[in-house]
Amino acid sequence: MPDTPAKQETIFKGVAASPGVAHGLAFVLLQKEVEVPIYKIEEEKIPDEIRRFEEAITQTGQEISHLRTEVAERLGEQEAQIFEAHLLVLEDKALIDETIHEMRTSKYNVDYCFHVVAKRFIEAFGNIDDAYIKERVTDIRDVTRRVIHALLGHSPAALGKHEGQRVIVSEDLTPSDTASIGKGGVSAFVTNVGSRTSHAVIMARSLQVPAVVGLHDATQHIDNGDYVLVDGYEGVVIVHPTEHTLYKYGRIQQRQRDIRKRIESSIPLPSQTLDGAQVRLVANISEPSEVKDVLHFGAQGVGLYRTEGLFLGNDRFPTEEEQFHAYRTVVEELKPLPVVIRTLDLGGDKRTNLTHFANDEENPFMGFRAIRFCLEHKDVFREQLRAILRAGAHGNVRIMYPMISGVQELIQANHILDEAKEELRKRGVPYDAQARAGSMIEIPGAAWTADQIATHSAFFSIGTNDLIQYTLAVDRVNDRVAHLYDPAHPAVLRSIRHIITTAHERGLPVSICGEMAGDPLYTPLLLAFGADDLSVAPSGLPDVKYLLRNIRMSEAKALTEEVMAQSDPKITATLLRRFYNEHMGELSDTSPGI
Numbered sequence: 001m002p003d004t005p006a007k008q009e010t011i012f013k014g015v016a017a018s019p020g021v022a023h024g025l026a027f028v029l030l031q032k033e034v035e036v037p038i039y040k041i042e043e044e045k046i047p048d049e050i051r052r053f054e055e056a057i058t059q060t061g062q063e064i065s066h067l068r069t070e071v072a073e074r075l076g077e078q079e080a081q082i083f084e085a086h087l088l089v090l091e092d093k094a095l096i097d098e099t100i101h102e103m104r105t106s107k108y109n110v111d112y113c114f115h116v117v118a119k120r121f122i123e124a125f126g127n128i129d130d131a132y133i134k135e136r137v138t139d140i141r142d143v144t145r146r147v148i149h150a151l152l153g154h155s156p157a158a159l160g161k162h163e164g165q166r167v168i169v170s171e172d173l174t175p176s177d178t179a180s181i182g183k184g185g186v187s188a189f190v191t192n193v194g195s196r197t198s199h200a201v202i203m204a205r206s207l208q209v210p211a212v213v214g215l216h217d218a219t220q221h222i223d224n225g226d227y228v229l230v231d232g233y234e235g236v237v238i239v240h241p242t243e244h245t246l247y248k249y250g251r252i253q254q255r256q257r258d259i260r261k262r263i264e265s266s267i268p269l270p271s272q273t274l275d276g277a278q279v280r281l282v283a284n285i286s287e288p289s290e291v292k293d294v295l296h297f298g299a300q301g302v303g304l305y306r307t308e309g310l311f312l313g314n315d316r317f318p319t320e321e322e323q324f325h326a327y328r329t330v331v332e333e334l335k336p337l338p339v340v341i342r343t344l345d346l347g348g349d350k351r352t353n354l355t356h357f358a359n360d361e362e363n364p365f366m367g368f369r370a371i372r373f374c375l376e377h378k379d380v381f382r383e384q385l386r387a388i389l390r391a392g393a394h395g396n397v398r399i400m401y402p403m404i405s406g407v408q409e410l411i412q413a414n415h416i417l418d419e420a421k422e423e424l425r426k427r428g429v430p431y432d433a434q435a436r437a438g439s440m441i442e443i444p445g446a447a448w449t450a451d452q453i454a455t456h457s458a459f460f461s462i463g464t465n466d467l468i469q470y471t472l473a474v475d476r477v478n479d480r481v482a483h484l485y486d487p488a489h490p491a492v493l494r495s496i497r498h499i500i501t502t503a504h505e506r507g508l509p510v511s512i513c514g515e516m517a518g519d520p521l522y523t524p525l526l527l528a529f530g531a532d533d534l535s536v537a538p539s540g541l542p543d544v545k546y547l548l549r550n551i552r553m554s555e556a557k558a559l560t561e562e563v564m565a566q567s568d569p570k571i572t573a574t575l576l577r578r579f580y581n582e583h584m585g586e587l588s589d590t591s592p593g594i
Contacts, residue, residue, distance in 0.1 A: 009242050099113050454502065
């Protein structure tokens with residue numbers, strides 16, 4: 001810490017947004033408005049201006065799609081979905097039409113007209129007395145800033161240029177700002193505005209960067225180079241902390257490190273309960289580079305290999321050879337461990353830039369996506385299946401179809417799989433002739449026809465994120481109804497139990513993937529329901545295993561009986577939290593909340 005004896009310790013209280021403790025020199029990020037030129041244009045130049053505007057919109061869309069792909073690879077799909085809201089802003093017909101109308105009426109350049117119209121939108125939304133809409137103003141500001149930069153021919157500065165363990169202090173942070181930060185480059189965030197549900201804060205939590213928001217005037221009281229301590233647990237920011245304060249927080253940090261060390265000590269140990277009940281812990285991945293994490297965190301294979309990353313953010317779909325190389329890399333490095341490769345789950349929140357495959361829908365999550373897309377674009381589907389089958393000749397591969405809603409879709413998909421096998425046989429190419437496919441159960445229609453689907457499946461994987469979304473009619477990326485998205489809802493728990501029971505009656509193993517699988521609070525329930533595998537982000541495996549190794553199956557079953565008798569999700573949440581605390585003791589405060 002710099003020697004600043006004359007400066008007095010000052011404490012500010014804000015909103016605890018992302019947990020952790022960090023300290024370092026402040027970097028005050030002054031987000032100034034871009035200077036937008038204003039000049040008159042001739043009538044005959046209007047088509048050129050419109051063309052320039054359209055090109056800027058297209059360029060911005062490509063930048064956001066690229067950013068979305070990067071975030072999906074670094075942090076996961078849930079975080080990447082944040083940028084779907086940004087793409088929707090670009091598609092806002094009112095914003096585009098009003099800009100062109102403003103230009104035709106005023107005869108000013110399109111840069112200035114877009115700036116005027118966007119500012120009008122931002123002010124209008126900012127004045128609405130609705131927390132959700134006010135938080136989305138930051139998204140609109142982020143996107144319009146990008147469009148203006150594209151119109152002016154330059155790119156916005158990235159926070160990654162200010163690396164070096166600095167505490168970033170700013171009025172607000174956009175998701176683009178947060179996503180541009182290199183891992184480990186910034187120690188903490190402090191902002192004047194914002195909330196726990198803002199998109200930038202969600203990104204900060206995924207990056208495991210402590211953050212305190214809602215300080216109102218932090219940028220006025222903190223100067224560049226001030227030494228700052230950020231407590232993301234309590235929402236406290238301390239400027240010029242004393243040696244005593246640093247010592248106290250140092251002990252907190254050390255305790256957190258000790259807790260993490262104890263949890264990670266379970267990595268090489270068997271995934272079983274105190275009374276010997278076992279469940280296999282496998283990993284979710286999105287690209288071959290994540291195999292090192294799969295091995296490091298002791299996963300027993302891959303339960304979900306998302307393949308969309310190969311298809312998104314490019315000007316063409318990958319060839320069979322390109323896909324084969326990617327799948328083979330994963331399969332060979334993990335051999336003989338199983339690798340479940342999910343076929344293309346395009347659509348919904350994962351949209352392609354390719355115009356001949358693009359699909360503009362009012363409700364994309366319930367529209368033309370996943371297996372529906374593949375069954376219509378059979379050539380794309382067959383090519384991917386051939387690549388997966390060829391990778392299967394080099395290790396242990398299983399195929400999984402997403403968003404199956406009924407048995408007829410499954411029969412069609414299996415028929416195309418048989419065609420792909422026959423094509424490879426005729427070509428004389430090595431492939432896994434015995435490869436069978438399983439179904440991802442994530443739609444209520446599939447859950448309650450699971451007995452029929454089981455007849456044509458090798459296994460089930462329950463996708464809890466979409467199952468909750470569709471069961472409760474809650475858009476999981478819409479913050480306005482996010483509070484209704486509740487894994488503890490009895491309809492969700494009954495559906496999961498029913499699917500597992502039905503599958504086991506027909507001899508099928510069941511894997512659970514999604515956020516529930518990675519939350520230790522739900523581990524006892526999923527164990528007692530009879531889940532065979534839990535498929536988790538690699539870094540989340542130690543937490544689940546540690547809890548698993550500190551409970552008994554008999555205790556999990558007793559808890560489950562009590563939970564399944566409840567009608568109130570809040571009571572269920574309390575029961576799960578109490579069980580967790582009782583079995584984790586002093587480590588319980590590291591658990592995520594429900």
